[in-house]
Amino acid sequence: MKVIIRDAKIMDSVSPFNNSITDILIVDGIIQKIGKSIPNLDNTEEIGFDNLHVSQGWFDSSVSLGEPGFEDRETITNGLNVAARSGFTAIALQPNSYPIIDNQSQINFVKSKSNGFATQLFPIGALTKGSEGKDMSELFDMKNAGAVAFGDYNKSLDNANLLKIALQYTQDFDGLVIAFSQDSNIKGNGVANEGVVSTRLGLKGIPNLAEELIIARNLFLLEYTGGKLHIPTISSAKSVQLIKEAKAKGLNVTCSVAVHHLVLTDETLEGFDTRYKVSPPLRIQTDRKALLAGVLDNTIDMITSDHNPIDIEHKKMEFDSAKNGTIGLESAFGALLTVLPLEKVIQKLTSGKNTFGIDMPSINEGNKASITLFNPEGKSIFTKDSILSKSKNSAFIGVEIKGNVYGIYNQGKLVL
Secondary structure (H helix, E strand, O other): OEEEEEEEEEEOOOOOOOOOEEEEEEEOOEEEEEEOOOOOOOOOEEEOOOOOEEEEOEEEEEEOOOOOOOOOOOOHHHHHHHHHHOOEEEEEEOOOOOOOOOOHHHHHHHHHHOOOOOOEEEEEEOOEHHHOOOOEOOHHHHHHHOOOEEOOOOOOOOOHHHHHHHHHHHHHHOOEEEOOOOOHHHHOOOOEEOOHHHHHHOOOEEOHHHHHHHHHHHHHHHHHHOOEEEEOOOOOHHHHHHHHHHHHOOOOEEEEEEHHHHHOOHHHHHHOOHHHOOOOOOOOHHHHHHHHHHHHOOOOOEEEOOEOOOOHHHHOOOOOOOOOOEEOOOOHHHHHOOOOOHHHHHHHHHOHHHHOOOOOOOOOOOOEOOEEEEEEEEEEEOOHHHOOOOOOOEOOOOOEEEEEEEEEEEOOEEEO
C-alpha cells in the first residue's frame, strides 16, 4: 500500500522534521520520503485535510472493552475501530472481562482477536487470580504470551505483602506492576467525592485520603523492594505531591490521570447523572488544577481516557447502584485541548509507550509509519451522535471540545 500525506505539519519533538509542513510518502508501512511536493508518479492515494497535523501514534494506557463475556458493552473488533477513529494506534487492554484475563490462554485469546487491525492491542494481565486480591496470577507465563503489565482494574490490593512479593518477583523479567490505589475500608459505600457537593446531594463520600493513604503505602513498598510501579488514574493534589517526592528519591514510579479528572469536577453531579459516576470519583477544582499542574511539570507521565463501556442496564439507574465508568476514546483529544496546550497533549498521549515497553518510531524516513492525523483547531459540542462505541455512557455529552481527529496510519493500514 502506497500513500502520500499532503501538507501535514509534523508534531514530533524527536523528528528532524518537527514543526515543518511537508509531504510524507509511505510505502508498505514504511516512511519512504518526507519532503515538499513529493511527485505522484503512479496514481498513489493522496491524503489531504484542512490544517492537517500529524504526530507519533497515540497510546491509551487504560481501555476496557468487555470481550470476552461482556460483548453487549463492547467487542474487541468495534473497540479497536473506535480507537483508530479516535486517533489511537495502540491501547493497553484492561483485564476486567469475563473471565478475567489472568492466564496465558486469555492473553492469547485477546491478542488473536486483535490481529489485522490498524490499532494494536497490548493486554494487561490481572495481577491476582480472578482479580480477587488473594493469589498472584501466573505473571511470567502471561509476560511470555504478550502481557505488557499486571494489575487488577480499579481494585486496590488490601494485602500489602502480596504487592511486595509482586514487585520483587517481576524484577526477574522486567515486569511492570500496576497498583490502583483506594483504601476499600475508608471508601466504604462512598459513591462521590467527600465534600460540599456530596453533602448537599446526600451522597456518601469518598475522601481523598482513601487514595492518598494507599499511594503512600505503595510507594513505601516500592522503595523497599525496587522494581517498576505504575499508579493509574490519580485524582487528588496530595497524590501528585506524593509521586513527585517519590520520583525525586529516584523511585521507578510512573502515573497517569484520566481525561475526565482534568476537565470535570464533582459539580457535574448536581443532576445525579450516573454518566459522571467514575472511580476514583470526580474531585474539586483545587484537585483538578493540581492535576493539570502535575501534567505540565511532568510529574504525571501520561493521560488516559480510562475508557470503560457500561451497558445501559447498569448505568441508567439510581446513583448509588449504578456502575462506575465512562467511555472516553472519542472525546479524549478534543476535551484535553480545552485545558492543555497542544504540544503537552501530544506528549502525554504518546509518552506512555515508553513505560509499557511499546515501540515509539519517530516520524522520519526509513521508520515504521505509526501516525495520528488531526486538526487542533475548531470547536464543537460533543453529542451522542459523536459516539462510535456500543455503549453510550460518556461523561462528555454536551461538553464543548476543540479540534478534530482525522484518523491514523499504522500497521500498514489507513483508517479515516
